[in-house]
Amino acid sequence: MSDQLLPEEHLPPAETPAPALPPRPPLPTLSSEDGRLVLTEDALQVNGQRFALRELEAVEVQRVRWLLWFLLGGFTLAGFLLGLLQNWVRLMPAALGITVGALLLAWGQRGTNRLRLHRLGRETMHFALPGEPAQWQKLTAETNRRIRRRHDEAAEAAALALLAAEAAARPPEPPTTE
Numbered sequence: 001m002s003d004q005l006l007p008e009e010h011l012p013p014a015e016t017p018a019p020a021l022p023p024r025p026p027l028p029t030l031s032s033e034d035g036r037l038v039l040t041e042d043a044l045q046v047n048g049q050r051f052a053l054r055e056l057e058a059v060e061v062q063r064v065r066w067l068l069w070f071l072l073g074g075f076t077l078a079g080f081l082l083g084l085l086q087n088w089v090r091l092m093p094a095a096l097g098i099t100v101g102a103l104l105l106a107w108g109q110r111g112t113n114r115l116r117l118h119r120l121g122r123e124t125m126h127f128a129l130p131g132e133p134a135q136w137q138k139l140t141a142e143t144n145r146r147i148r149r150r151h152d153e154a155a156e157a158a159a160l161a162l163l164a165a166e167a168a169a170r171p172p173e174p175p176t177t178e
Contacts, residue, residue: 024153027146032139036129037115039143042150046115046127053150057118059143061129061136065111073104115140 031038038045042053080097083089089097113136115127129136 024149030139030142032129032135034130036127037136037139039139039146041146044117044143046117051117051119053143053147054154055119055122056143056147057120058147059118059140060116061113061133061140062116063111063133064114066108068108069104070108073101073106073108075101076104077101 027041029038029040036047044051044053044056044059077098078101080089080094080101083097084091084094113129113131113133115129115136117125117127119125
């Protein structure tokens with residue numbers, strides 16, 4: 001009986017690749033209030049430039065002060081105050097200089113938001129976005145979530161393709177004899 005072949009029903013089942021995962025429901029398109037940033041299912045568009053989510057590593061936004069205006073306002077304010085206290089400048093020009101310095105200081109404090117796009121294997125791109133950082137932080141958090149989702153889907157597809165290629169390349173197993 002050891003030299004006999006077993007009938008087909010006694011053979012171990014052939015390994016089949018795992019079935020493809022069911023597609024996930026599509027995500028809605030999000031955009032900023034001014035339309036500078038548009039986030040779709042598989043792309044991010046910033047100021048008219050389109051980036052695929054799979055080419056991005058991460059997105060971050062941070063508040064940036066306008067340092068030049070901030071310093072210029074501070075030095076102008078300090079200079080005119082010092083001039084007034086040392087009697088180098090009369091009251092009206094000093095008041096005008098102090099007002100201009102305070103306005104420059106306030107203008108520099110306003111600042112802007114810097115959006116950084118970290119691209120895989122490429123240089124980081126920067127964009128300036130106006131307004132409050134809270135709305136941009138919500139959009140970047142959602143963008144990062146979608147980037148991770150895209151990368152996970154690509155990794156799953158690559159793993160399934162690798163399993164299928166290994167199964168196809170494996171030679172057929174000889175029947176076992178008992």
